[in-house]
Amino acid sequence: MNLGAFILKNALRNTRRALLCVLSVAACLFLFVSLLVCLRELTVPPEDIGASLRIAVRNKVSLTVQLPARQGPIIARVPGVAAVTPFSWFGGQFGTEEGTPFAQFAVDPAKFAAMFPDMRLPADQLANWIATRTGCIVGRDLAEKKNFKIGSRITLRGSVWPCDLELIVSGIYDYEIDSTSLFFDHKYLDEATGNTGTVGAWWVLAENAEAVPGIIDRINAAFANTSAEVRAETENAFRMSFVSMLGDIATLIGAICTVVVFTLGIVTASTMSMAVRERFPELAILKAMGFRTRELWAFILAESFLLAALGAVLGIGFAIAFYRSPPVVSAMSIYFPVFEISPRIMARAAIVAAGLGIVASLAPAIQVARLTVVDGLRTLD
């Protein structure tokens, strides 16, 4: 027997309790990892190559207030602007589903491909979309989920706009950032609503990254003191502000993470305290045999670490497997285009688990340090 075997046998001596402790740690770490991924996706959205060149322009009052379409040509003439497209949220209902089951945007198909260079759409499908006023393109994940194919007809019932749209799938795009949306021609929206004068927002492509700050300033200045002042910002800044409209969700998730870790600490510390308390006589015997307090502390720390590590492996491992399973990927893609447990998040969860191992061993270690052999033996009586 070596000390490792001794520690292992001690840690697993009460199988049910050890198992429950490991499962508690695993469940908490699963939740912790999930929350961290949510937090990252909300606060640090994934970026593609074109993100640094794209600028979102919206009404300064609110994202929900429309902008006049006449702004488009003015923005297009700003030095450094490569392309401009309207970008209007439709928010229609599909089939018998309640609410808006997937994102739908009205854009300018001719400018769209240049605007998102990382989006892969076959040239013939792009040409077909541009040529078809009622055409639309859908993301691969959305197409697979809804069984959309080229030529499929999609009816969207307007819930925000007072019209319904009859769309034909002209193309299916692949895009790592988001392949769950539908894009259609803004002209069709104008026709359907009978309103050619407004857009939801503008999406602007800069010629290069260095030009972006200047373009933002010029666009903001161009419409200052008009009836439709705008707020131009980088696409990432727009996303962040969009997230902030949901409230201080980062703080909320951070608070939940803290509670999860705190709960996890209590569970593990409680288990270790119980495990050590019921072994006081044995620990006293070990002290009598010549084991020093620091050696007993090392045993307890190792046991605590072992339980936390097993829980971490189980919790993180399950989270990885769970969020990679096709049904979950499909379900999550509605809310998060990418829901990946990065090595950084795994490392953070592992550090939390290691920290728990240490924290959970502190109280028992203090108990053992205070334990005299005589007192320990007295607990036998």
Place this chain on the structure above:
Amino acid sequence: MASSDPIIRLKELTKIYQQGEIRVTALDGIDLDIAAGEFVALMGPSGSGKSTLLHIVAGIDRPTRGECWVGDIEVSRLNESQLAEWRNHTIGFIFQTFNLIPVLTAFENVELPLLLTGLAPRRRRELVQTALDIVGLSDRSRHLPRQMSGGQEQRVAIARAIVTDPPILVADEPTGNLDAHSAATVMETLQTLNGSAGKTIVMVTHDPRAASFGSRIIHLEKGELIRESATPPGGGTPA
């Protein structure tokens, strides 16, 4: 066999427990010499201080006053770390409730004190096997404590106590939880260790029959040594 040189020497040994405002004198100026190779039985009513005396001799408790010499070491002057190391080499413990680790086999329980010694695994196995041979339990080495009788458990505890070859064994009511037959077996094992291996044994007991295995019986009462008696040759032979 006992030599005339004391291996344990207690001088004016006093132990006072302060429990709130109450002072309890567990030991009151005990002077006692125990020669190397002696088998001493400490007897007395509950609260007489015999267990406290045993604990101080074994280095797991400290006197309030007085000196406790074991060999040429004043035990009460050692710090906790030194005491731990000293106990590992010098003292073998045997307890009333055996105190084997339930998840370890007999072999592993006996091996425990050797984990501190830095001996190679092979050497440790040899020593454990020898200790189990001495107590007659080689065939039970793979058994867990719950798979053994009380007497067997206590003999495993004795093997654990002697595996590091300490010169002194301290036993606190070693037969207190055993039936008469098992108690006799355990006492015979201790007697053998005293006689053949020359171990100095200090044993606390309430049982006159167990005490009769010792070479000397020391009676304590209210923390004072009140009487000593030598057991007759052949004492301890089961009636």
